[in-house]
Amino acid sequence: MKFNIAVLPGDGIGPEITQQSVKVLRAVADRFDHEFKFEEAKVGAIAIDQLGDPLPAATLELCKNSDAVLFGAIGDPKYDNDPSAKVRPEQGLLKLRKELGLFANIRPVRAYDSLIHKSPLKPENIEGADMVIFRELTGGIYFGEKSTAEDGRSASDLCTYSIEEIERVAHLAFKAAEDRRNKLTLVDKANVLETSRLWRKTVTEIAKAYPSVKVDYLFVDNAAMQMILNPKQFDVILTENMFGDIISDEASVIGGSIGLLESASVGTENALFEPIHGSYPQAAGKGIANPVASVLSAAMLLDHLGLKKEAETVRMAVELSIKLNVCTKDINTDNHYSTERVGDFLESVI
Amino acid sequence: MKFNIAVLPGDGIGPEITQQSVKVLRAVADRFDHEFKFEEAKVGAIAIDQLGDPLPAATLELCKNSDAVLFGAIGDPKYDNDPSAKVRPEQGLLKLRKELGLFANIRPVRAYDSLIHKSPLKPENIEGADMVIFRELTGGIYFGEKSTAEDGRSASDLCTYSIEEIERVAHLAFKAAEDRRNKLTLVDKANVLETSRLWRKTVTEIAKAYPSVKVDYLFVDNAAMQMILNPKQFDVILTENMFGDIISDEASVIGGSIGLLESASVGTENALFEPIHGSYPQAAGKGIANPVASVLSAAMLLDHLGLKKEAETVRMAVELSIKLNVCTKDINTDNHYSTERVGDFLESVI
Numbered sequence: 001m002k003f004n005i006a007v008l009p010g011d012g013i014g015p016e017i018t019q020q021s022v023k024v025l026r027a028v029a030d031r032f033d034h035e036f037k038f039e040e041a042k043v044g045a046i047a048i049d050q051l052g053d054p055l056p057a058a059t060l061e062l063c064k065n066s067d068a069v070l071f072g073a074i075g076d077p078k079y080d081n082d083p084s085a086k087v088r089p090e091q092g093l094l095k096l097r098k099e100l101g102l103f104a105n106i107r108p109v110r111a112y113d114s115l116i117h118k119s120p121l122k123p124e125n126i127e128g129a130d131m132v133i134f135r136e137l138t139g140g141i142y143f144g145e146k147s148t149a150e151d152g153r154s155a156s157d158l159c160t161y162s163i164e165e166i167e168r169v170a171h172l173a174f175k176a177a178e179d180r181r182n183k184l185t186l187v188d189k190a191n192v193l194e195t196s197r198l199w200r201k202t203v204t205e206i207a208k209a210y211p212s213v214k215v216d217y218l219f220v221d222n223a224a225m226q227m228i229l230n231p232k233q234f235d236v237i238l239t240e241n242m243f244g245d246i247i248s249d250e251a252s253v254i255g256g257s258i259g260l261l262e263s264a265s266v267g268t269e270n271a272l273f274e275p276i277h278g279s280y281p282q283a284a285g286k287g288i289a290n291p292v293a294s295v296l297s298a299a300m301l302l303d304h305l306g307l308k309k310e311a312e313t314v315r316m317a318v319e320l321s322i323k324l325n326v327c328t329k330d331i332n333t334d335n336h337y338s339t340e341r342v343g344d345f346l347e348s349v350i
Numbered sequence: 351m352k353f354n355i356a357v358l359p360g361d362g363i364g365p366e367i368t369q370q371s372v373k374v375l376r377a378v379a380d381r382f383d384h385e386f387k388f389e390e391a392k393v394g395a396i397a398i399d400q401l402g403d404p405l406p407a408a409t410l411e412l413c414k415n416s417d418a419v420l421f422g423a424i425g426d427p428k429y430d431n432d433p434s435a436k437v438r439p440e441q442g443l444l445k446l447r448k449e450l451g452l453f454a455n456i457r458p459v460r461a462y463d464s465l466i467h468k469s470p471l472k473p474e475n476i477e478g479a480d481m482v483i484f485r486e487l488t489g490g491i492y493f494g495e496k497s498t499a500e501d502g503r504s505a506s507d508l509c510t511y512s513i514e515e516i517e518r519v520a521h522l523a524f525k526a527a528e529d530r531r532n533k534l535t536l537v538d539k540a541n542v543l544e545t546s547r548l549w550r551k552t553v554t555e556i557a558k559a560y561p562s563v564k565v566d567y568l569f570v571d572n573a574a575m576q577m578i579l580n581p582k583q584f585d586v587i588l589t590e591n592m593f594g595d596i597i598s599d600e601a602s603v604i605g606g607s608i609g610l611l612e613s614a615s616v617g618t619e620n621a622l623f624e625p626i627h628g629s630y631p632q633a634a635g636k637g638i639a640n641p642v643a644s645v646l647s648a649a650m651l652l653d654h655l656g657l658k659k660e661a662e663t664v665r666m667a668v669e670l671s672i673k674l675n676v677c678t679k680d681i682n683t684d685n686h687y688s689t690e691r692v693g694d695f696l697e698s699v700i
């Protein structure tokens with residue numbers, strides 16, 4: 001089969017990890033006789049530096065016309081410490097999510113048996129943990145009206161949600177729960193927020209259409225605690241944009257390294273695949289970044305294209321690399337492999 | 351010395367834990383020759399049930415005229431699962447915070463040596479962890495305008511901050527850092543939120559007046575991860591209302607039980623002391639609730655009244671109880687003591 005894949009390496013370690021995924025995808029194409037056409041475009045800080053825009057029109061166009069987008073990472077500390085910067089790399093990613101209509105961000109989290117000792121959590125607390133977080137991605141406080149008073153002495157961000165926005169991501173989450181262990185936990189702050197109460201009402205309503213799925217409700221503060229106390233209780237977690245951002249980064253400690261966690265962002269027309277880690281600028285160019293999160297994102301991309309066997313092959317390659325300890329130093333502290341050598345290994349076993 | 355202490359037991363386990371604190375405070379008054387006048391008032395679900403108002407005027411009046419408020423807990427599941435309830439227990443607490451001007455919520459978190467094995471985190475990750483979280487408490491998305499569309503199909507919550515609101519809590523946090531290890535971490539989401547950028551700008555400005563304090567900036571998603579990966583890196587954490595709610599509940603896992611964590615909420619005129627745990631309705635009336643968080647809140651109350659030696663005595667009593675394993679079953683699973691017996695022990699060693 002033939003597919004167009006847009007590749008947006010972005011900033012920091014983005015390019016070096018994405019390169020490994022492209023290598024792996026090429027190996028998949030070879031082995032399974034597909035044709036993947038990769039086309040690269042700029043996004044984030046590098047796009048600002050070179051083109052003055054964190055999401056140049058050509059990049060957006062390329063993504064819209066692709067079958068899937070492989071995304072690296074964005075962000076640069078020079079913008080983080082300049083609160084008055086008008087143009088920031090993150091705007092590129094946020095605009096891309098919005099323009100492509102990527103309303104659901106799907107983040108699987110699991111504890112690999114062979115890495116269980118890497119986690120700051122006790123093995124008995126995480127052994128067998130296996131969940132998927134469905135984070136709403138194009139609404140909430142990320143996209144509501146922002147303003148700063150003329151005198152610069154106050155600011156505001158508006159969090160809004162409509163029933164439609166809640167429903168479409170909720171349906172995806174309920175369907176996933178049906179295919180998994182039939183449990184869904186809504187994380188909200190319904191004791192304080194009006195938007196959370198709308199989430200709770202809407203999800204309670206939708207639940208009726210999925211009678212096999214048991215629904216739990218957790219306040220976000222409690223959820224942040226439960227995630228560490230007893231992560232095994234979770235199957236599918238459904239939550240709004242900002243809570244999902246926080247909870248899913250927190251959940252990464254279960255896997256032992258944030259360098260392992262992939263994500264898919266999907267809409268009705270488009271789909272984008274990216275590691276949940278950021279641009280990690282301190283590591284850029286040093287060959288120490290873990291490419292696994294990006295490679296597993298590429299596996300989700302294959303799933304999305306309907307190439308299930310191919311996706312499984314990539315996942316098996318990753319599991320093998322972890323079992324054999326062919327890992328970057330976040331995981332293999334004794335005898336670590338470079339980003340590229342991990343990529344080479346994965347390519348070689350496809 | 352003579353002090354008026356308002357006692358608001360509230361809901362769930364609130365009354366039984368608060369009773370132990372009052373007992374301990376009476377013992378302190380006896381031993382150190384003070385006069386504490388305790389006066390009780392209703393708040394939360396019980397106030398709705400009996401008086402139709404989660405914060406009756408008489409309760410507010412009592413608090414305003416007190417030297418300090420000892421608060422139990424509020425909340426009842428019958429309201430949580432009814433998103434359309436117009437009156438909710440939480441409104442009582444939120445209104446109380448607002449009316450008393452309690453803009454700073456101070457939450458110390460530490461790992462007790464003798465409880466280190468209770469935490470879901472590995473001992474080597476938390477040994478020696480010792481931080482204080484300063485959470486802004488009367489602003490942000492908790493108190494901004496809320497609305498639901500007439501047709502009920504969309505809702506919004508506004509997050510607002512002014513420089514003044516940020517400054518007053520920031521100064522408290524910087525002063526605390528000066529008295530501690532001279533490190534302050536601002537937790538925000540300045541790469542997305544306008545209000546966070548105002549926080550970052552304001553805190554950067556204020557930092558100049560505290561040259562001995564090293565300031566770090568962390569995005570909230572990263573902070574939620576770092577809290578578990580390496581809690582020892584934190585000394586003073588400063589953050590806005592919603593992020594503080596999430597991060598501090600999460601941080602409770604370090605101490606081994608949320609039943610140990612106290613908090614102070616302070617303003618210019620008033621101060622309120624409450625455990626960070628909630629009303630835990632499933633445990634109410636069973637004598638299994640841990641009174642320590644409330645008793646340590648009472649110690650913070652004594653500090654606030656200028657009674658440092660007295661506060662220290664209460665803390666030493668708690669440490670002794672933990673060392674001797676005179677603990678409720680969240681901590682002492684083998685041979686646990688009831689809420690009341692822990693209180694009796696603490697009273698007896700004052």
Ligand SMILES: CC(C)[C@H](C(=O)O)[C@@H](O)C(=O)O
Nearest residue numbers: 074075090093245541542571
């Ligand atoms: C870079 C940032 C804007 C982004 C977010 O907050 O969504 C990131 O943290 C993520 O989770 O993808």
Ligand SMILES: CC(C)[C@H](C(=O)O)[C@@H](O)C(=O)O
Nearest residue numbers: 191192221424425440443595
């Ligand atoms: C009960 C609730 C409104 C409250 C809050 O969110 O502030 C609680 O979680 C807390 O942290 O004191």
